[in-house]
Amino acid sequence: MTAVPVGARARRWEPWALGAICGVAALLYLWGIGSSWGNSYYSAAVKSMSQSFEAFFFGSFDPVGVVTVDKPPMALWLQVLSVQVFGFSRFALLFPQAVAGVAAVFLLHRAVRRWAGEHAALLAALVLALTPITVVINRDNNPDTLLVLLVVAAAYAMTRAFDARRATGWVALAAFLVGCGFLTKMLQAWMVLPAFIVAYLLGNRAGWARRLLDLGVAAVVLLVSSFWWVAVTALWPSPKPFIGGSEDGSAWDLIFGYNGFGRILGEGGGPGGGGGFSGSAGLLRMANEQLAGQISWLLPLCALVLISVLVTGIRHRPVDRAQLAGWVLWGGWLVVIGLMFSFAQGIMHPYYTTMLAPAVGAVTGAGLVRFWRWYRAPGLRGWLLPIGVAITAAWAMAVVARDLSWHAWAGYCAVGTGIVALVVLLLGRRGRERLAKSGLALGSAAILLVPTAWSAIAAVSGETGMGGTNPMAGPETGMGGPGGRMRADGMPPHDGTLPPGTGDGRRPQRIQIGPGGATSLSAEQRKLVDYVQAQAGDLTVPLAIEGGSMTASSYLINSDLTVIGMGGFSGGDNAPSVAQLTEWKRSGELGYVLLGGGPGGAPGPNGTPDDRQPPDGAQPPGGPGGQARTDRQEWVEQNCTPVDPAAWGGAADGLELYSCGSAGDR
Incomplete structure (x- = not known):
């Protein structure tokens, strides 16, 4: 399946390009992070966890070990280690998040490179680095940043397994990494498994017995790596911390209740229909006011890519198994998790959608490379590249137009650049190589301009939705729920008082919208x-x-x-x-x-x-x-x-x- 032969010398500019993308990601994720405590719920827990081994192991919210946070503690373990090195500070809490975010960008490049080549890999890495919701969550200390790194690393291991002579080790490594993801955010990590399993069955050339044996080994590794901490917490002698968010104090109840099926079915505390933070559940949820500006920018393009690949694969034989496996892995990831998030009935925060960003990047990168190849050949498929640029720029303007008072220039620039790109691409189809390449560059700029602007504004301004508890990029109209825009320190952007019509009617107060809100003492x-x-x-x-x-x-x-x-x-x-x-x-x-x-x-x-x-x-x-x-x-x-x-x-x-x-x- 290797698109770039192992050991082949890279072109001189390629490592520099990857380095530049990782550098941009680091700049966006690190800029000004010392001004915020992120999600104060987890920040307080990290301080408590640094004071005893039991508090560390369980993920205790308080230093006495009365109650834990309502997630497994793996993401917080890394933050505790950082605190041990740098001391308890805002920077120490958020630095591991930025490192994990950059690592995910790098690993996505390596995974896509083996499947679709260097150009697709660079585009995929750039898309992930510039996705607005990914930028704001990587500047926060919620567990989703580590979750994304772990599942991307698992995808890389699975990609290596497609063409390995002995794939058992790679499949087991992928399962282990997904299990670590389970200890970061429970069942959400397992959402990638359907795409991984089908992709491996299609992509590996060993016999069916061998492939099924490999998956059996992976299943054992997955269960052990997912549940060892859960088992230890159950066997730990009393007294021990109560597992936060559970009904009976056990991690088992948390997994299958509030943090498991409750998120999907609306049980365990989630509002019916998934309303609130991410709008009502439904097929078009990713395009609504709360989520469109966070993750949807390239979804129309991804849909066009996947449909065209499906139609082409049906019409042409024989099927390239290696290419098919890659499309199943990344396309399946995007479709399965996208549908799960769209129809989830429980609590659904916008930042959960950062888990879609690696798949969006991979499908976009591989799709644009394929569209470019079709564009340079005769036939109707050559028009897919201009169509993709047009619909993406148009959708960007549609999202921006929901609040033209907030940096509308980005939408106008995207549309203007897209129009120029279309003209140049139309002229370039007549055999003018330089014009064609210029059109491709302009088209790529048009589709990435608005998400890049939103990401940069969020990083520089520090205004990220409802503070650390529900970080979001974009204008106030997309925040959803009360409170509107908050500064990076969890406070309102003006005088720090409750807006008119809220509060207890007695005196102005510093607003704190759930954990992650105000973090200073009066x-x-x-x-x-x-x-x-x-x-x-x-x-x-x-x-x-x-x-x-x-x-x-x-x-x-x-x-x-x-x-x-x-x-x-x-x-x-x-x-x-x-x-x-x-x-x-x-x-x-x-x-x-x-x-x-x-x-x-x-x-x-x-x-x-x-x-x-x-x-x-x-x-x-x-x-x-x-x-x-x-x-x-x-x-x-x-x-x-x-x-x-x-x-x-x-x-x-x-x-x-x-x-x-x-x-x-x-």
Whole structure:
């Protein structure tokens, strides 16, 4: 299947071109990353995980090991290692993400090069590097960046397996890498498996028995590499951290519930129909207001490529098995995952679509090379290249036109460049070689101009959707859900207050839209931290905060006080349980509990939600897990004593501090 013979000397300019693409990717992913904590939910967890092996292994959100994050910890392990080298800082958290993003660009080039040649590989790498949603997620610390690297690396291993004399090792390596992807974001990593399996069966020339044996070995490797951590967490002796996001505290429940079929079927907390962050589920979801500007720029071109390849393959015999395997791998990846994301009924964040970007790059790169070859030959197929340029530039303008107040120049430039490219390509079909090549260059520029502009603007401005929790590129109209555009530090772009019509009706507040929002402490919060540190700093649990990561992240990041975010991600996990709180109080390990004051709809001190609402797709107070919150709050009110705000120098509204120990302020 090797399009470029192994050991063949590359043209002098080719390594430089790849280096330049990787350099551009590094610049986009690294520019100004020291100004953001990314997703503060994961940032706080990384700080906690760096303090003990158990917290590290489980991916604990708090340093005591009460509750984990709601994902497996592999992506966070790398960030912890970076923190150990550089110290806990914004740069240390986000640097591994940029490295992983550049590595994915490089590996995509190597995989596509073996299948479709150097030109296709360079185009594929460039497309991946410049995809807007890929740029913003690689500047964030969500696990999707590592997931993309792992599945691209698996695709490279699978591509090597197509023409290897003994392919078992390569197939097993691909399975191992997908298993590592499972420990990064669970079942989402397995979405590539249908394309991988069919591609291997078609591409490898060994007998059927040998191919099936290889896949059997790969299946064993996949299961072991996917589930070893899950098995260890189940066998770990108690006490151990509660697995965040699960119903019963186990990783098994998380896999097949909230983070598994719940994402597809809308169970486990996702809103029906997948509305909110990514719009309603359906065939055209990738073209909607929330997702079009993130990933859809080249999807019309990819559709044209795949249809033309399918028609050509049906009409011409014999079929080139090696080429067919590559098209099945990358085309199958794009179609299967695209449909899964389009029809997913559960929580669907726009940044999930970065997993489509490698396949978009591969199909685009190989497709343009094929269109160019057809363009230079007689026949109707030669018109596919101009048609591809035209529909891509037109779609770019259609997306930009949804908000002409936001950098509309990019759309106009794409259309103008596309028109010039079409004219030159039409003239070039008459045998004028230089004109033809100029038309190809202009056409490539036209189709990449707008996504490049959106990526560069996102990198330079630092404005990425709803902060680290839901990073997006593009104008405010595409954000979806409340809050609009946020700066890289998770704050609104202006004065840091809630927009008109929101808030609790009492005073302006720094907005925090779920975990990943505001990450700094107010003067009032710092007074509270200092007070608790002085009164109970040596206790095992000096401060527990109701509302989960929505309220606890900023305390964990910005202080050395041991803080427990009760309830996990959204506050609904039964961790700590009332029994655990009772035991802490009995043994004198619990100092203070903070109720109320949590932005994003955290319940108030009377056990009922206040009038602030969480973003679409987040768990509302009283929803799943609401009983656990209510039980904890009732326990606190019955077993602890309110602290007079004058004792610690705070205001009475918004923060309700309770003493649960034997301090003199009870």
